[in-house]
Amino acid sequence: MTNEPTVDQSLGLRPPATSVIGECLRIQSTVTPNNAAQRLFGVSPLGREAEPWYVGALGELEVARRLDTLGPGWYVLHSVPIGTGASDLDHVVIGPAGVFTINTKHHRGQNVWLGAKRLLVNGQRTDHLRNAAFEARRTSKLLSVAARMLVDVTPIVAIVGAKGMTVRERPTDVAVLREYELVRWLQRQPVTLTPEQVRHVATVAARPAAWKRTPEVEAVDHAAFDRLHAAVGRARRRRILWVLAAVAAMPFVFVTASLAAMSALLTR
Template identity: 50%
Template sequence: MSEASWPWYRGALGEIAVGRILAGLGPEWLVLHAVPVGSGWSDIDHVLVGPAGVFTINTKNHAGQSIWVAEQTLMVSGNKHRHPYNSAREAARASTLLSTAAGAAVDVTGIVVIVDPRRLTIRDKPSQVIVLSDLQLLSFLQRRQAVLNAEQVQRAAAAAVNARTWHTKPTPPHNADELMRNFAALRCLVDEARRRRLSWVLGVPAVGFSVLAATGPLGAAVLHALMNR
């Protein structure tokens, strides 16, 4: 797998994980995944409509990394990311599109979901979006008080399921089962490749490790790359 495709693959794993969590919501919720929006290839990871409101979810797979949040600042292992800002813009865009389609105001709350973080520290909650880990997501949604009545939920849901609400030139939906089978096959190939690389590393004779160790940081980086990709 190329360097360019690796972030996409990790992102897809995160979205699938969150999709499985959202399957735990009750029948009163409408849950949409990978909603195409605009005129190009952009999409919204997940759109939720239920008595507790309307939400867009921006899923970020930062497995094993430390996350620190203070207002609009989100740091991933010391590196700043624009996840809260982007999620707020996404929610605002969804609100505009849904309100136009529904013929009434539809408020949308943006959520940033961090998948499998080593640690998530919220020093100051962002004012425009909500930041949660994947383990916190389901209970957060289930605890929310109802803010929409049945008619409002139905109106927002009807707008949300209409592809023309989101995209200027919507295409017929793909076969979800086929896509999942194809991705499962890809995941098997990636996992097998990682196992082979790990086996190669563990099979390197002692002199090989000595040579890598002698190269200092470069040797350590090589070992890390081989064992974690």
């Protein structure tokens, strides 16, 4: 939660992407570390099965970074556990314009197509719209009961890192936004809650009981994820250096090969 430190922060202090980072690290712990040769040639230390969770975590962290700029009067919860299973809400935003659930989707380098009822990624149908609408309805029911007032919730799908997004028609029940559109869009929505209502809903939402969860301590090592992220970055940079070195060496190899060929012809 941001900007109002006096609000109950049992969930407000929860770091972004906690759930996906925990799962990423759990899977990554089963991966054999790279040996010296693999590190030298820039082989990524990230396991194949851990990669989707890693990419998802980066998307949630990017959206969280942008939500931090919303300003006074806005509250943000991240990775909110909901219900009795393993489900969580990527982000819950509470402010003058109302309550919003944000489902972050990191589609780096991919093409997104949006219609009134469909969202395609590289031509493949997704469940993003349906899942986001379900999350909002579920959140509305829980917060309405906990806050003892009607809490309308607007679902948002935040698209991170897409190569491009073609909008044929926007859905009427779910807002679909690029990550860089998110904050300005939220700030430009009409005011629907008074400051007192915002504060009340935010206070209630910060309590795990509002989400039908009991407080629990999760041993998620965010520093370990930071180290993994740094190692992945180092491996990528090393691969780039090897490619650049190979490109730089090509003229020398070509000249050497040409001289050798000429020498062979002259000695025949």
